[in-house]
Amino acid sequence: MNGINAIKGNYPQNFCGANIAKRFAKMGEIGEGASIACDFLGKAIIVPAVIMSVSKEPKEKKEFSAFKNPVAAVIQLALEVPVLIGGSKVVEKLADKGYFDKENSAFTYNQKKMRESFVSLFKKLQPQKEEFIEKINKQGYSKHLAEDFHEFIKTVDPSVRKELGASFRKFENAYKNQFHLKNRLCFLTALILTPLLCGIENYIHPKIMNKVYKYEHDHEKIKTHSLFPSISKFALETKMKGAR
């Protein structure tokens, strides 16, 4: 019933209660870690589970196909993730050294330079707001920081507001430029890495599966060999007792 009510728009009180809404309001951005963990668990556990339960093929066939996913997930976690995380840090450092910028261009990827120039201007014009400077130096740019800044700037003198606002916009733009450049370069790296990862997966997966099947078949053979003599021995003994 609750489900029908929810579809119709009559949400039960505890579902749309203030607690959930407040939790969402306080929630920060979803980090890279959560996204990687979700991707890994999905590939390693959910996909094989879905294939094993949905496919109507013989067990060995669907097992062979399904277990390609956990192998791929482990390879991805061991190789792709560290390369992308490391690569992303390298791009960040290079961008902060001005490697991607052109001389005399207003468009910049150097968020460090823009942050430093904003901080020095802020210190000069608003020296009493030390906690904001500390926050920006420790955490860098974030949506919350931008909101705090825009709230604060409403309270200052219009001329200072204009100057600080322009400097903050430059810092914000440089941060966003660097962020999007980093993402696109990571995508290109991932695309370049894909043939290598698929090649490793193609080499490792059949080897693992063939070993698993060999072990299973050997295990079954041992079982049948050891079980049959004891059953036949038992049957023979009972027969002989009956004959006596």
Added chain:
Amino acid sequence: MKIQKIVSDITNSNFVRNHIRKSSLNSKFLARTLLITSVSKDVFAYGLRVFNTLRNDSIPQDKKNYTAKMDAASGIATAISQIGAGFLVSSEKFQDFFSKKLFSKLKGKDLKNAKTAFGALSTLILASVFAKRIVTPYIACKMSGDKNKA
């Protein structure tokens, strides 16, 4: 220095600058760019898997055909399900409908934060988990099963 010049020429070309600017200003454009990059990478990977599987002699013949069929079907299914889920989640109607239901008591800054968090969480759950990890293998199993019967 020569490499740096080539790199900065590329990163400052009109195409890259416009793309970066648009990604910063237009959240719909950004969501769809991310969706297209994710789908293209997955389709490329599944294509390579089919190619590799068919040429791998260490895979038994009976399993080889089914695995290649499953990979091909997964490539098609992932494109369909991710594009479908991505466009649904990034649509304003979908976001507004759930935001109104869930965050009716919030206002101003809190409402804005909650909407952003909901957008990110719903994308992660619907597109990355439900579409990519549940719907895709489900459709792929059905597709490869039907092909076998035919």
